[in-house]
Amino acid sequence: MNSPSREENQDSAVNITEKWTSERKLLEAAQNGDQKAYGILVRQHQKRLFRFVYGILGSFDAAEDIVQEALIKGWEALKKFRPGYAFYPWIATIARNLTYNWIHREERKESLEKLQEKGYDPQSGELGPFEKLLDDEGTKRLYEAVQALPIEFRTVFVLRQFEQMSYEDIASFLKIPPGTVDSRLYRARKLLMEALKDIL
Amino acid sequence: MDHAYFKDKISAYSDGALEAQERELIRRHLDECGECRALLLKLNEFSRKVEERSGLSGDDYFENLAQKIESRIGSAQDKVVDIREIRWRSFAWKITAAAASLLLVATVVFYQLRDDSDLPSRMLQDFDQNKEPSVIVEDTLIARRNFEGGRIAAGSPSKENATEGKELAGDFIDAQTAVRKKGVGTVGEKLEKDARQEIAADEFRSDRESNLPSSIGQSAVAPKGALAENEESPAETNSEQKADLASPDDAVVLDDFKASSEFAETQQNTLGNWRLQRDSIQLVLGFENDTVQNISKNKLRSLEAPAAGDYAYMAKKPEDTTQVYQQLANSWYQIAVQTQDTTERNRAIQFLNWYKVQFPADSPMVNQQIQQIPN
Numbered sequence: 074m075n076s077p078s079r080e081e082n083q084d085s086a087v088n089i090t091e092k093w094t095s096e097r098k099l100l101e102a103a104q105n106g107d108q109k110a111y112g113i114l115v116r117q118h119q120k121r122l123f124r125f126v127y128g129i130l131g132s133f134d135a136a137e138d139i140v141q142e143a144l145i146k147g148w149e150a151l152k153k154f155r156p157g158y159a160f161y162p163w164i165a166t167i168a169r170n171l172t173y174n175w176i177h178r179e180e181r182k183e184s185l186e187k188l189q190e191k192g193y194d195p196q197s198g199e200l201g202p203f204e205k206l207l208d209d210e211g212t213k214r215l216y217e218a219v220q221a222l223p224i225e226f227r228t229v230f231v232l233r234q235f236e237q238m239s240y241e242d243i244a245s246f247l248k249i250p251p252g253t254v255d256s257r258l259y260r261a262r263k264l265l266m267e268a269l270k271d272i273l
Numbered sequence: 274m275d276h277a278y279f280k281d282k283i284s285a286y287s288d289g290a291l292e293a294q295e296r297e298l299i300r301r302h303l304d305e306c307g308e309c310r311a312l313l314l315k316l317n318e319f320s321r322k323v324e325e326r327s328g329l330s331g332d333d334y335f336e337n338l339a340q341k342i343e344s345r346i347g348s349a350q351d352k353v354v355d356i357r358e359i360r361w362r363s364f365a366w367k368i369t370a371a372a373a374s375l376l377l378v379a380t381v382v383f384y385q386l387r388d389d390s391d392l393p394s395r396m397l398q399d400f401d402q403n404k405e406p407s408v409i410v411e412d413t414l415i416a417r418r419n420f421e422g423g424r425i426a427a428g429s430p431s432k433e434n435a436t437e438g439k440e441l442a443g444d445f446i447d448a449q450t451a452v453r454k455k456g457v458g459t460v461g462e463k464l465e466k467d468a469r470q471e472i473a474a475d476e477f478r479s480d481r482e483s484n485l486p487s488s489i490g491q492s493a494v495a496p497k498g499a500l501a502e503n504e505e506s507p508a509e510t511n512s513e514q515k516a517d518l519a520s521p522d523d524a525v526v527l528d529d530f531k532a533s534s535e536f537a538e539t540q541q542n543t544l545g546n547w548r549l550q551r552d553s554i555q556l557v558l559g560f561e562n563d564t565v566q567n568i569s570k571n572k573l574r575s576l577e578a579p580a581a582g583d584y585a586y587m588a589k590k591p592e593d594t595t596q597v598y599q600q601l602a603n604s605w606y607q608i609a610v611q612t613q614d615t616t617e618r619n620r621a622i623q624f625l626n627w628y629k630v631q632f633p634a635d636s637p638m639v640n641q642q643i644q645q646i647p648n
Contacts, residue, residue, distance in 0.1 A: 108346055115339045120329045137338065144342050159631045206331035215326045233288070234323055237636055239626045240290040259284035266319050273322045 096160055104151050111151070115144050118161050121235075122168050123206075128231035129172050131220050133202040139175060143168035165236060169246070211272045218268040226261035229254055276306065283309055287316045289622055289643030293615045297648030317644075321637065544611040551604035595632070602628045602639065609646045622646065 096117075102110035119140055126143075127136035147164045154163060200207070200216055207213045219227060228247065232238045233254075240258075244251040266273065279302040285291050286299045303310050329335075602625060609621035625643055629636045 108343060111346065112339060112343045115342050116335070119335055119338060119342075120331075123335075124327060124329055141338065141342055141345070145345055148346050161633070162630050206329045206334060208330040209326070212326045212328070215323065234320065235327065237629050237633060239623075239630075240285065240288070255285045255290065256281065258288075259281055262284055262316060262319060265323075266315065273319055273326075 097156070100151075100154065100156070100160060103148070104154065111148055114160055118164060119144065121161065122165065125165065125231060125235050126168055126172050127203055128219060128235055129228055130175070131227075135175060136203075139168060139171045143171050146171075169236075214269060214272055215265075218265050221268070222261055222264060226257050226264065229257040230261035230265070233258055276308075279306065279309055280312065283312050284316055287313055287320070287644065289626070289640065289646070293618060293648050300648055320640075324637070544608065547604050547607040547611065551601060551608060598628065598632070599635070602635070606639075606642045606646070618646065 096114070099110040099114050103114060122140045122143060123136055126139045127133065130136055130139075143164060146167050150167075154160075200213065200220065203216065204213060207216060219230065222230065229243060232243045232246070233240075238246070240251050240254045243249075243254045247254075279299060282291065282295065282299055286296060291299065299309075303313065605621040605624045605628075609618050609625075612618055612621075622643060625639050629639045
């Protein structure tokens with residue numbers, strides 16, 4: 074494939090630049106205490122955060138709590154945010170850590186069965202209240218299939234496909250060998266392609 | 274290796290996640306195997322459709338959620354405290370302090386009696402809540418060292434120092450060219466000394482800031498003279514170096530940069546120019562000195578990729594930074610396509626993967642680019 078031409082580069086750069094410029098300004102204002110600016114950032118990123126947290130936990134209530142918590146922690150820690158970086162990877166790191174803390178904490182407190190009663194069901198394939206966030210049958214089928222994946226496959230799939238994390242970062246985050254990321258991801262994709270072959 | 278082995282690797286290949294050697298093996302297998310080629314196409318198509326289908330709607334729900342967050346932020350900041358609350362807080366504080374003391378004693382005793390391998394804190398500490406990407410800063414440092422190493426090699430009066438410069442530049446091919454073209458550059462002992470100081474300063478700052486790298490190059494690759502007067506110099510530098518580092522001198526910075534550009538211009542091939550573009554943009558992103566930025570712009574304009582000069586120049590305007598990053602990504606891609614050097618190619622892929630996270634909108638394009646990088 075040829076590299077993008079200069080014109081193509083500049084065209085796509087216009088959109089990104091607008092987005093980036095606007096994000097930088099919002100971040101700067103928010104760092105100076107502007108709650109409205111932070112509110113706009115919240116609205117820009119909360120759906121993607123929610124998609125990720127729900128993708129891992131499969132619990133609507135827990136996802137709602139964690140997304141709120143992450144965005145509030147983000148506000149409190151905003152002074153530490155270094156200008157020049159994009160906001161999403163930073164806030165997503167907070168959300169990821171909260172998600173894993175939640176799993177560790179809950180698993181220490183209660184058995185898996187009790188967690189499942191609370192909605193943390195690693196492999197139910199049922200969407201529950203999450204369904205109200207999906208307006209398309211294909212999207213619903215996709216999330217049902219993702220939720221039906223074994224938890225270890227689903228986690229790797231969500232981190233890669235939704236969060237675009239590199240294999241190395243996934244391996245380091247989940248404390249598994251990079252080769253395992255590779256094989257789990259392939260199996261997850263294979264299962265999903267099979268489950269969704271009529272719509273994808 | 275059998276067909277099943279290759280088949281299992283196609284998914285990682287489609288993500289550009291394999292090491293060069295393995296990627297080459299898969300690429301060769303793909304030339305021969307129709308089934309694997311079909312699987313690759315299927316996986317690419319699948320990823321694209323998942324991206325299309327996975328967006329959430331529920332605007333009312335999310336608006337409500339955003340309002341809850343705003344309300345919690347607002348209430349934490351604007352909370353009015355009445356006198357009863359102050360009294361209660363004072364009382365509660367005393368109770369809390371007493372409880373905390375007891376808890377502290379209990380915790381110390383508890384953990385002293387217990388094997389700490391399963392402490393909850395130990396289990397969770399690995400998740401660094403404030404981790405920021407460091408790849409770009411590392412790359413900038415590498416670029417800088419490559420330049421300095423090349424300069425030392427080019428300008429060094431002795432073979433010994435030239436070899437050292439070459440080593441400093443690591444696998445950077447330009448340094449080897451510089452050795453061959455010894456005498457082209459006008460740099461000498463002074464530049465060598467300057468380069469050593471800069472490298473030492475970079476390493477010093479890099480060590481200090483390794484946990485929380487700043488935005489690209491603002492401190493990690495600040496030009497010589499950029500250390501604040503009250504900032505410590507590297508322990509190993511002598512007093513003369515300290516004085517030098519503490520005194521900003523635009524003329525010296527300018528000379529250094531000119532020398533770097535002249536050295537790089539000895540590269541007539543396209544790959545060299547892409548490297549120059551990459552390194553110049555990275556350097557420009559690290560420099561805040563206007564003169565240096567102008568030099569970069571003009572030097573870049575005279576090369577085969579004139580637009581790069583504009584992009585690099587834009588780095589000093591925060592609102593245009595995105596385009597600079599985009600051009601930087603394109604430079605890395607071009608280098609990855611042309612270079613024969615595995616380490617450099619891997620660094621390019623590492624950068625492109627970092628870039629995708631920073632600019633998700635470009636992710637599909639970058640994924641395609643990564644797939645096109647030869648082995």
